[in-house]
Amino acid sequence: MKDQEPGLVIWFTGLAASGKSTVAKEVENRLHALDLAVENFDADEVRANLSPNLGYTEQARDENTKRLAWMARMLSKYGVNVVVTAVSSLRRYRDRARELCPRFMEVQVICPVEVCQQRDPKGLYARAARGEVNDIAGLHQPYEEAENAEVVLRTHELSVEEAADLVMKKAQELGYLS
């Protein structure tokens, strides 16, 4: 097992409610259908499990994305593919993950914040509108779009299937699903 090919890390970044998790789930299903090992790291779930009191300061975001990258690298070493969904608002958070993981794809999910606010499945933007939270990336804190993402998904213009197609196609083109 030592010289196993590393797994692919697919890192979805984008605003809250931009559609990251929905597309990531579909990509996960397709990898499973290819009989590949795949683990799904949702930043919110990892927070809930590992550090419920971490918060959303820049230091906390930095720590959480570092943790995700570190865990993704560890799993990928053993040939497991990893799908990560994380707002990961600053470019350096994603660049650090890219440096750690030998097979890495950044998927930039783009969706106008107005559309995200309408979707708002977790009620996050509603809480912001009531003044209960003031640390949302793209609203109160900066969100830096990627300049060199392997895949860009405009989720308000694509179906989930179309979006997943683009991710899978790029992974194949790059030789990561051999």
Place this chain on the structure above:
Amino acid sequence: MKDQEPGLVIWFTGLAASGKSTVAKEVENRLHALDLAVENFDADEVRANLSPNLGYTEQARDENTKRLAWMARMLSKYGVNVVVTAVSSLRRYRDRARELCPRFMEVQVICPVEVCQQRDPKGLYARAARGEVNDIAGLHQPYEEAENAEVVLRTHELSVEEAADLVMKKAQELGYLS
């Protein structure tokens, strides 16, 4: 890869400087020699990488051992064997790991605290003697020995090789290294 047999999680618990890491490293080498995939989680290293500011309160220890157990389980799902070294001072920290990991061995490392204080490779007990730290398990905080550990190692009476022999023998007896 989906129906792979889970990896074995070998959890070393014991006082600081009791010899956990030294024996764990030897066990790791032996697993490698069998051409098995193995990852070594040292609680201190994981802290340094993932949460340098976590501290050593009971809540922090709880969080760190939970994280270790969670990561060990995740890797073991994919057939990777995991060697964990953590003071993990309370029984419930180790019991939680045992519940999470289908193939689990607890290795209770026992060494009189006076011997640990003499070894003191990290200078921890020296700092305690100078009054700089006051949160050491077995000295200032409780340390609960296991009641049902698969292996008990009295490291002041065993060589590293003898200790590793006992761990490997038990793993084989339990059918975990098939």
